[in-house]
Amino acid sequence: MHEYSLVQSLVGRVEALALERKATAVHRLVVSVGELAGLDPELFQTAYDTFRTGTICERTAMELRRVPARWACPGCGREIARGEILTCAACGLPAKLSAGADEILLETVEMEVP
Amino acid sequence: MCTTCGCGDSSLVPVDVHEKILAGNDRVATHNRQHFAAAGVLALNVMGSPGAGKTALLEATAKATGGRWRLGAVSGDLATDNDARRLEKAGIPSRAITTGQGCHLDAQLVHDALHAFAWKDLDVFFIENVGNLVCPAVYDLGQAANVVALSVTEGEDKPLKYPVMFKGADLVLLTKCDLLPHLDVDVEQILDGLRRVMPRPEVIQVSARTGQGMDAWVRWLEARRAGLPRGRGTAVHVHTHEHPHVHAHAHEHRHADGTVHSHPHGHEHAHGHLHAPGSEEDHGHGGADHAHATGSGHEHGH
Numbered sequence: 001m002h003e004y005s006l007v008q009s010l011v012g013r014v015e016a017l018a019l020e021r022k023a024t025a026v027h028r029l030v031v032s033v034g035e036l037a038g039l040d041p042e043l044f045q046t047a048y049d050t051f052r053t054g055t056i057c058e059r060t061a062m063e064l065r066r067v068p069a070r071w072a073c074p075g076c077g078r079e080i081a082r083g084e085i086l087t088c089a090a091c092g093l094p095a096k097l098s099a100g101a102d103e104i105l106l107e108t109v110e111m112e113v114p
Numbered sequence: 115m116c117t118t119c120g121c122g123d124s125s126l127v128p129v130d131v132h133e134k135i136l137a138g139n140d141r142v143a144t145h146n147r148q149h150f151a152a153a154g155v156l157a158l159n160v161m162g163s164p165g166a167g168k169t170a171l172l173e174a175t176a177k178a179t180g181g182r183w184r185l186g187a188v189s190g191d192l193a194t195d196n197d198a199r200r201l202e203k204a205g206i207p208s209r210a211i212t213t214g215q216g217c218h219l220d221a222q223l224v225h226d227a228l229h230a231f232a233w234k235d236l237d238v239f240f241i242e243n244v245g246n247l248v249c250p251a252v253y254d255l256g257q258a259a260n261v262v263a264l265s266v267t268e269g270e271d272k273p274l275k276y277p278v279m280f281k282g283a284d285l286v287l288l289t290k291c292d293l294l295p296h297l298d299v300d301v302e303q304i305l306d307g308l309r310r311v312m313p314r315p316e317v318i319q320v321s322a323r324t325g326q327g328m329d330a331w332v333r334w335l336e337a338r339r340a341g342l343p344r345g346r347g348t349a350v351h352v353h354t355h356e357h358p359h360v361h362a363h364a365h366e367h368r369h370a371d372g373t374v375h376s377h378p379h380g381h382e383h384a385h386g387h388l389h390a391p392g393s394e395e396d397h398g399h400g401g402a403d404h405a406h407a408t409g410s411g412h413e414h415g416h
Contacts, residue, residue, distance in 0.1 A: 002218055002249035010135050017129060024124055031135070038252040038278040071313075083274075085306075086313040094313035102281070104135045114124045 003047040006039065006104065010048070011055045014109055018056050023111035029062045030108040034101040035069040069101035139253055142221035146228070146256025153234045156339050157241060159255050161279065162263035163272075164245030167289035167322055169197045171263055172240055173204040174322035178332050181205070183237035188227045190219040190244040197242060206240075207232070218249035221256055238335060247276040259284040259338060266290050266299050273307035280311040285318065285334060292321035 010031070018026055033041050041064050048062050071080040073088035074096040080086060086095040134140060150157040162168050169189070176185055187208040189197040195210030202208050209231050211223050224241055233239055241257060243250040262283040264272060267290055273280045280286065286308060294301065301319070308315045318334065320327035 002252055005216070005220070006135055006252075009138060012138070013131075013133070013135065017131065021127070021129070023127075027126060036278050036281060038248065083310055085309045086311070086315075087309070096313070097281075102278070106131045106133050106135055109129045109131055111127055111129060112124045113127050 003039065003043045004051060006044065007047045007051045010106060011052060011057050013106060014060075015056050017109055018111055021111060021113050023113050025112040026056055026060045026109060027112060028108075028110040029057070029060055029106065030065060031062060032065040032067050032100060032103070032105045032107050034067045034103045036097065036102045037104045038102075039104055041066060065107070067100040067103075068098075070098040071095040072098070136253065139221045142225055143254035143256040146221055146225055147258075148256075149228070150239070150256060150258065151343055154342050155233060155236050155239050156335065156342055157239045157255075157257045158338075159241050159243060159250070159257035159260050160263065161243045161247075161250045161260065161283075162245065162289075163247050163265070163268060166245065166263040166265045166268065168242050168245070168263045169200050170322040171287060171289060171320070172201055172206060172242065174320075174325065174328055175240075175331070175335075176201075176204045176206050178325065178328040184235060185238050185240065186231070186233055186236040187240040187242055188224065188231065189242040190216075190223070192216070192244065201242075213244055217244055217246050218253055219243050219255060220253045224255045237339065247272070247279045251276075251279040251282050258342070261285045261287060263287050263289050264304070266294055266297060266301065266304070270300055270303040270307060273304065273311045277311040280308060281313075283312060284314075285316050286312070287327075287331065288317055288319045290321060290323075291319045291326055292324045 010029075014026055014029065017023075033039050033044065045062065045064060048057075052058055052060065071084075071086055072078065072095060073080065073091055073093050075088060075091040075093045078088055078090060080088070080095045087093065088095065146157075160168050160172070172185075172187060179185070185206045187198070187201050187206050188211050189195070189201065189208060190211045190213055191197055192213055192215070195212065198208040198210035209227050211219060211227050213219065213223070216223075219241065241255055260283050262279060262285070264286055266288060288301070288304065305315075305317060308317060318327050318330045320331055322328075
């Protein structure tokens, strides 16, 4: 249930950005959620819809982009399929996770500035 | 301002941010980490399900180290300070962080707890997180390493069910191993699951009750402590500028079954200047018999 605290961080950040640019309204947010970021996208959306009331994001649509997790060998580049052992069978190297797959990023804020 | 016709209407501007939502937490975590490093304190984030045996493990650690180290702890708990009181009894000065409805600790809660606690003279500082296999994994607290307690009674599929928690673990302590004779639990299946969610699986089988595996756990702690910056108190505050730094060094492991794995610990990270050689990339290979999930009992040939 940390989705609510993440929404608070998100809205706080958007408020700061809007203040910086003296925005009169925020129209749209784009947030990317990695598959292994530890966040349930549906729950996050629900939390956002609940918590944005009374904030600068009250009428702001949030677009969630899901970033799939892919593991690969950093040596030979062989992709390691979902559920497989995370060590390259050929090189013995620990697998490396694809970029963004364990992150929650605020990508874009679309705001109205005077 | 509308620049097309000069009508004075406001215009829509897309601002590219590309920033972690938890950037604020991460900043406080970095601050905590710098304080721990400057004081030479090994800070560990101890996570696991409710009832996995986190508190018992810390009590057993106090017993196993027998006063050689100054231990301290903060314990995250929803409603009580039972854990902190138990730890105090075991000789570990402790503070409870009561989170109310909060399902995890964050860097600010830990930072605030430090203000009311004599942590600077400690050798090992345990941050006992709220019992939960989901939320705590998302928040950096400034710890040197993540230790996840997983009890043998929780079911073999827990690593696969909670991949985010185990992916971030530097060490998994398989707890309550004294119960194995009484359970239909296949330990090999747990280890297999961990190999599928942890790129660098490291596991020690322990029992707080019998003391099994505590020696290997203490050696893991020793190795981690050895990687800390030397000269407690002499280090001043960390430089704020960062520089990219690429490490690539290989550890060759010879397993009991004869297979040899090379583990090049390739890291790319930016960090401040208080970094002693081996402090972050040292995965505790100082101990001789801690078991990687790839097999029990193997020699390290570095």
